[in-house]
Amino acid sequence: MKRFRSLGLLLAAGLIVTACGSSGSGNGTSPPGSTGGVVTISDEYGSTWTCQFNPYNSSDVAFGFGTVYEELVYQDSLKSGAPTPWLASSYVWGNGNKTLTFTIRKNVTWSDGQPFSAKDVVYSFNLLKQHAGLDLNSDWSVLSSVVAKGSDQVVFTFKTEAVPNFYYIAGQTPIVPEHIWSKISNPLTYLDPHPIGTGPFVMSNCSGANIQYTKNPHYWQPGLPKIQTVNFPSYLSNTPANDDLKTGRDQWGSQFIPNIQ
Numbered sequence: 001m002k003r004f005r006s007l008g009l010l011l012a013a014g015l016i017v018t019a020c021g022s023s024g025s026g027n028g029t030s031p032p033g034s035t036g037g038v039v040t041i042s043d044e045y046g047s048t049w050t051c052q053f054n055p056y057n058s059s060d061v062a063f064g065f066g067t068v069y070e071e072l073v074y075q076d077s078l079k080s081g082a083p084t085p086w087l088a089s090s091y092v093w094g095n096g097n098k099t100l101t102f103t104i105r106k107n108v109t110w111s112d113g114q115p116f117s118a119k120d121v122v123y124s125f126n127l128l129k130q131h132a133g134l135d136l137n138s139d140w141s142v143l144s145s146v147v148a149k150g151s152d153q154v155v156f157t158f159k160t161e162a163v164p165n166f167y168y169i170a171g172q173t174p175i176v177p178e179h180i181w182s183k184i185s186n187p188l189t190y191l192d193p194h195p196i197g198t199g200p201f202v203m204s205n206c207s208g209a210n211i212q213y214t215k216n217p218h219y220w221q222p223g224l225p226k227i228q229t230v231n232f233p234s235y236l237s238n239t240p241a242n243d244d245l246k247t248g249r250d251q252w253g254s255q256f257i258p259n260i261q
Helices: 002-020 117-128 163-171 238-245
Strands: 037-042 073-076 082-085 087-092 099-104 143-149 155-158 201-206 210-215 227-233
Touching: 037 238, 073 163, 082 087, 087 163, 099 117, 099 163, 117 143, 155 210
Parallel strands: 037 227
Antiparallel strands: 073 082, 087 099, 099 155, 143 155, 201 210, 210 227
């Protein structure tokens, strides 16, 4: 599932770029380095957007996981998977590495203002157990149970010693809100057109030509994100994407650029 985090990683990188203070854009927006700035990403996917954000659908997860939905522990692939507690404030292994207990971060809210809790974590993992088609990382091939312990802890019990599975359980499984998803009749076919998450951005507008993300006013990390608006236009080929990047219409890109200076 590592490859699905491309958009989320681009936005994270964009936060770093703006924090360093990049130059102004060429499309009349405020400079990306300023408060309330706008960043447009040039990234050629070769298709128009379907405006679906289900984080448990392999076709849609790239557009919601990391931007709207978050994980328990962030693992930095640029630092050999160095872990940073995220929706979980801490974790500990026990029982010969057959149990993993997360302490869930306090004072986190969903983007609709509802409180996030350990119950959302338990619900998310048991949702994957109930609907195996959503379990993109095969979490339940190693799990035997996921239960709440008190008001702020979640205990994962594994069938065998499972340290190698930490990457997928903690870092690659998005957490969804129980108060939204428990009302969905069929999560397997749910398009999630208006995703509610704990992440730094909310999806504010979507068309086949562009996805617009705006700053989540309820985000739990003070002062973040530093970007107010992110546009993610669809490009069918590299040529227009490269042209927009060259002229400054777009400020960030990851597609192939021939003879780059």
